[in-house]
Each structure stands twice: as structure tokens, then as C-alpha cells.
Amino acid sequence: MANHLHDFLIHLGDNALILGHRLSELTSHGPVLEQDMAMTNIALDLVGQTRNIFQVAAKLQGNGATEDSIAYTRDATSYKNILLVEQKNGDFAKTVLRQFFYDAFNYHAYQRLLKSSNKDIAAIAEKAIKEITYHLKWSAEWVIRLGDGTEESNSRINAAIDDLWPYTEEMFKFTDYELACHDEGIFPDIHGIKAEWDEEVKNIFAEATLTVPEDGWMHDGGKRGVHSEHLGFLLAEMQFLQRAYPGQQW
Amino acid sequence: MEKNLNDIFQAKIDREEKIEPKDWMPDAYRKTLIRQISQHAHSEIVGMLPEGNWITRAPTLRRKVALMAKVQDEAGHGLYLYSACETLGIDRDTLFEQLHSGKAKYSSIFNYPTLSWADIGSIGWLVDGAAIMNQVPLCRCSYGPYARAMVRVCKEESFHQRQGFEILLNLSKGSDEQKAMLQESVNRWWWPAMMMFGPSDADSPNTQQSMQWKIKRFTNDELRQKFVDICYEQAKILNVTLPDPDIKWNEERGHYDFGEINWDEFWQVVKGNGPCNKERIAARKTAWEEGAWVREAAVAHANKRAARKTKKVA
Numbered sequence: 001m002a003n004h005l006h007d008f009l010i011h012l013g014d015n016a017l018i019l020g021h022r023l024s025e026l027t028s029h030g031p032v033l034e035q036d037m038a039m040t041n042i043a044l045d046l047v048g049q050t051r052n053i054f055q056v057a058a059k060l061q062g063n064g065a066t067e068d069s070i071a072y073t074r075d076a077t078s079y080k081n082i083l084l085v086e087q088k089n090g091d092f093a094k095t096v097l098r099q100f101f102y103d104a105f106n107y108h109a110y111q112r113l114l115k116s117s118n119k120d121i122a123a124i125a126e127k128a129i130k131e132i133t134y135h136l137k138w139s140a141e142w143v144i145r146l147g148d149g150t151e152e153s154n155s156r157i158n159a160a161i162d163d164l165w166p167y168t169e170e171m172f173k174f175t176d177y178e179l180a181c182h183d184e185g186i187f188p189d190i191h192g193i194k195a196e197w198d199e200e201v202k203n204i205f206a207e208a209t210l211t212v213p214e215d216g217w218m219h220d221g222g223k224r225g226v227h228s229e230h231l232g233f234l235l236a237e238m239q240f241l242q243r244a245y246p247g248q249q250w
Numbered sequence: 251m252e253k254n255l256n257d258i259f260q261a262k263i264d265r266e267e268k269i270e271p272k273d274w275m276p277d278a279y280r281k282t283l284i285r286q287i288s289q290h291a292h293s294e295i296v297g298m299l300p301e302g303n304w305i306t307r308a309p310t311l312r313r314k315v316a317l318m319a320k321v322q323d324e325a326g327h328g329l330y331l332y333s334a335c336e337t338l339g340i341d342r343d344t345l346f347e348q349l350h351s352g353k354a355k356y357s358s359i360f361n362y363p364t365l366s367w368a369d370i371g372s373i374g375w376l377v378d379g380a381a382i383m384n385q386v387p388l389c390r391c392s393y394g395p396y397a398r399a400m401v402r403v404c405k406e407e408s409f410h411q412r413q414g415f416e417i418l419l420n421l422s423k424g425s426d427e428q429k430a431m432l433q434e435s436v437n438r439w440w441w442p443a444m445m446m447f448g449p450s451d452a453d454s455p456n457t458q459q460s461m462q463w464k465i466k467r468f469t470n471d472e473l474r475q476k477f478v479d480i481c482y483e484q485a486k487i488l489n490v491t492l493p494d495p496d497i498k499w500n501e502e503r504g505h506y507d508f509g510e511i512n513w514d515e516f517w518q519v520v521k522g523n524g525p526c527n528k529e530r531i532a533a534r535k536t537a538w539e540e541g542a543w544v545r546e547a548a549v550a551h552a553n554k555r556a557a558r559k560t561k562k563v564a
């Protein structure tokens with residue numbers, strides 16, 4: 001089994017699953033009905049993408065692995081999502097900003113995956129790119145609204161920037177498995193993503209009357225399985241039924 | 251004059267023509283509709299909570315997606331219904347205030363807790379099932395906007411009902427633990443679902459007027475009977491026992507007889523003493539209050555944008 005390809009798929013799927021799960025915690029608690037539906041929509045897309053990705057990973061893994069065994073029977077140290085997506089929802093400003101940072105990255109990453117030398121990954125990207133384009137539009141618009149809204153919304157999104165900025169660098173700190181995929185054309189041109197992400201953030205922040213922070217200390221570890229304390233609780237909740245009643249059909 | 255308008259109005263209804271927002275209508279008709287449609291809209295929104303409760307614990311990715319989609323559908327139903335209600339001259343914010351203050355009611359069923367995964371199946375099978383029975387006749391309601399909203403809603407509700415039944419069917423073919431989970435859940439949901447049709451006809455004084463206005467087409471007891479007849483057959487497929495020792499086929503009536511509903515429990519839950527009344531309202535209020543700054547920001551930003559545009563044009 002080509003390990004770097006499998007690790008990369010797990011990483012992609014975990015990002016989508018954990019963020020989708022976080023958003024799904026908000027279903028029926030949104031600030032207004034229309035945005036409740038919009039966030040659930042994004043969650044639906046993300047968990048849908050997870051399924052497509054894990055199905056390919058399961059095939060590669062063999063031994064009876066399924067999308068669900070991958071999602072529900074791994075402990076936190078085997079999860080490879082970035083730390084950003086497991087951060088708690090916080091207030092709407094934090095939810096929106098976490099989404100924007102991720103979407104801006106994901107949009108440019110998936111543009112590249114469209115051209116992946118791996119046909120399965122290219123097909124996954126083809127399906128996902130329309131959804132991701134919409135997610136980025138939604139989250140960028142809300143960053144602008146909150147930044148250039150009221151005094152309160154502006155101070156809330158600034159607080160969210162303080163909280164989340166230190167988690168942004170990890171997206172561009174490529175692991176061995178990403179670099180190996182890059183070398184094989186599975187994940188082409190990864191080194192160009194950062195500049196495009198910077199540009200995206202600069203433009204949206206300018207429109208939102210927000211300042212892009214100076215780069216300070218940055219966290220990482222999620223991609224290598226070293227997570228924040230939050231992930232264990234998230235998994236305990238998500239995996240409860242599969243753990244309490246192992247091996248059953250639902 | 252008033253009498254004349256009233257006659258024209260009733261004649262229109264008798265000819266099965268729809269009443270539209272701009273048409274003249276008696277005050278009592280308008281009030282009845284606002285009460286009923288807003289109650290219905292609130293039920294959709296509050297109903298998202300007990301099911302939303304299990305989204306983060308859904309047992310497979312496929313189930314997680316399906317449950318999210320279902321709860322999202324309910325939000326959509328709320329939206330259509332609030333819009334239908336607004337055509338009667340009341341706005342959504344006022345309706346929310348009435349929900350939060352306890353002035354407006356919603357279906358009592360959503361004051362019961364979801365305690366196991368099987369409850370997600372039971373809600374689909376029994377609660378969406380009962381809702382469909384209540385709502386299909388509303389697709390022919392005399393008030394146009396309500397009738398049209400219900401056509402869209404009913405299509406999705408019957409999908410929810412099938413999805414819930416399928417969850418339970420899966421459990422019925424599973425391990426002993428899963429079968430026990432199924433039976434325990436049906437034991438808890440059966441009677442509250444039976445109560446969804448409202449008080450018996452003898453205690454339902456508004457039914458006659460609503461039938462004459464063709465808002466309602468069948469009485470509460472008629473619908474309840476239909477529900478029992480259908481569920482009894484479906485319970486056999488699920489290999490599950492309905493928790494009513496008095497259910498039995500009545501040859502003469504051509505229907506199943508069934509036991510007495512605990513009306514004391516029903517009225518207690520309506521009055522606010524159900525297991526989750528306080529949590530449900532608190533959850534809605536919290537979402538609304540914590541969302542206030544977001545709604546204000548959206549308005550403020552839209553105003554700034556409009557102002558900049560006018561400036562440019564000028």
C-alpha cells in the first residue's frame with residue numbers, strides 16, 4: 001500500500017469530517033433561520049466529501065475497511081486534520097472566521113487537486129469544487145459583514161482573529177506525506193497555495209476593514225496526529241454508538 | 251354590508267375556491283389561521299431540537315448526512331410557514347416573540363426527550379407519520395398560501411417518514427440489543443404520537459367552525475383512527491408491540507379499537523410541564539438572543555453598502 005497516498009486521503013477526509021461535525025453542532029441553534037440552514041448545508045457538503053474520500057481510502061486499505069470504520073474506530077492520534085478545524089465553534093464570528101480561513105485554503109488546494117495525477121482524487125475534487133466555491137463565498141461575505149458591520153461585530157471578529165490566526169500556518173507547513181504526493185503529481189504545485197491564500201485574506205480583510213496580523217507564534221501538530229484537547233471529546237461523542245455496540249449495522 | 255361580505259366569502263369557500271391574502275376575510279378566520287399556521291411553523295422549528303440532539307452522535311456517515319438533511323428540511327418548513335403567516339399581516343419577529351414568551355404554542359410532542367438512536371427512527375415513523383396524516387388534508391385548505399406551503403411540506407414529510415421507518419427496520423433486523431432499543435423507543439413515543447391529533451372531538455369546540463371554513467377537513471378522532479389502523483400494520487413489519495393492550499380489530503367498525511389516552515398528561519405537557527418544555531424554549535431563546543448582534547451587523551452593513559452606492563451614483 002502506498003502509505004503517503006493513504007495518509008493524504010485520511011488527512012483530507014479528516015479535515016472535512018471534523019469541520020463538518022463542528023458545524024453540525026450548530027444545526028437548530030443558528031442566529032437566524034436562513035443562516036442555520038446555510039451552515040447545515042456546508043456541514044452536509046463536508047460530510048459528503050468525507051464519504052467520497054474515505055471510500056477511496058478504504059479501498060486502498062482493504063481488509064474490510066469502510067468509510068465508517070475509518071471515521072468511527074480511530075483514536076485521536078490517528079486523526080490527521082489540521083488543528084484549525086477542531087477548534088470550538090465559539091460565537092458566530094469565530095465560526096465564520098474559522099470557515100473562511102479553511103475555505104480560502106481549501107479552494108486553492110482543490111483547484112490543484114482537480115489536476116491530480118490520481119484519478120480518484122481528481123474525481124473527488126471535481127465533485128467538491130463547486131461546493132467549496134460556494135462555502136468560500138458565504139464565509140468571505142460574512143467576514144466582510146461582521147468586520148464592516150457594527151462596533152460589536154467588529155470587535156468580535158477581531159477577537160476571533162486573535163484566537164485563530166496562530167492556527168493558520170499549519171495549512172502551509174507540509175508534511176512528508178503531502179510532499180511525497182506533491183512529487184508524484186497527486187497534489188501538484190502545493191508551494192503556490194500560500195501566496196494565493198495570503199492574497200485572498202488580504203483582499204477580504206481590506207473590504208472588511210480588518211487588519212491582517214503580523215506572523216507570530218504558530219501552532220501545528222494536527223497533521224501528524226498531535227491534537228488539541230478538544231478532539232478527544234469530539235470523537236467520544238461522534239463515535240459513541242459504534243464504540244458501545246461494536247460491529248453492528250445501523 | 252358585513253353580512254353580505256361574509257356570505258360572498260363563505261360561498262367562495264363552498265365552491266372550493268382559494269382565499270388569497272388580498273381578499274376580504276372575517277377577522278375570526280384571519281385569527282384562526284394566524285394561530286394555526288404560526289403554531290405549525292413553531293413546531294417545525296422547535297422540532298429541530300430533539301432530532302438535532304443526535305446529529306453529532308449518528309452511528310454512520312450516511313445516517314449523519316440524512317439526519318442533517320432532515321433537520322434542515324424542518325427549518326425550510328418553518329420558513330415557508332412563517333412566510334405564509336406573514337401574508338396575514340403579522341411579521342416573523344412578532345411570531346418569535348410569541349413563541350419565546352410562551353404566548354404561542356407548538357406541538358407538544360417536541361417536549362419529549364430523544365434518549366436513544368432508535369428515537370430518531372421513532373420520530374420519523376410516528377411523529378412525521380402523524381404529521382402527514384394531519385397535514386395532507388391541509389394541502390386543500392381554503393387559504394391559498396397555507397395550502398401551497400403544505401404541498402411542498404408534505405412531499406418532504408413523507409420522505410422523512412420512510413427514512414425513520416427504515417432506521418427502525420434496520421434495528422429490527424439487528425442484534426438483541428438493537429431490537430430492545432427499538433421496542434423501548436416505541437414504548438415511549440406511541441402515546442405522545444397519538445396525542446398529536448389533539449383532544450377528542452367532544453372536547454374540541456373549534457373543529458366545527460374550522461371545518462365550515464375548510465381549514466380542517468377531518469376531525470381529530472377521524473385522523474387518529476386512521477393513524478392507528480395504518481401503524482398497527484406497520485408495527486407487524488417491524489416486529490414491535492404497540493404499548494396498548496386494548497388494541498384489537500373490530501370487525502363491525504372495520505377499524506382497530508384502542509385504549510384511552512392519558513389526557514391529564516396531554517394537558518400537563520400543553521401547560522408547560524412536559525419533560526423538556528423549559529429546555530426547548532430556552533434553546534430557542536438563547537439562539538435568538540445570541541444572534542441579535544449578528545442580525546444587527548447584517549443590517550448595519552447593508553445600510554453602509556447602500557449609502558456608498560447612492561453616493562457613487564450622485
Ligand SMILES: [Fe+2]
Pocket residue numbers: 294323324327403407
Ligand atoms: Fe416538517
Ligand SMILES: [Fe+2]
Pocket residue numbers: 294327381403407
Ligand atoms: Fe410538520
Ligand SMILES: [Fe+2]
Pocket residue numbers: 324378406407410
Ligand atoms: Fe419532518
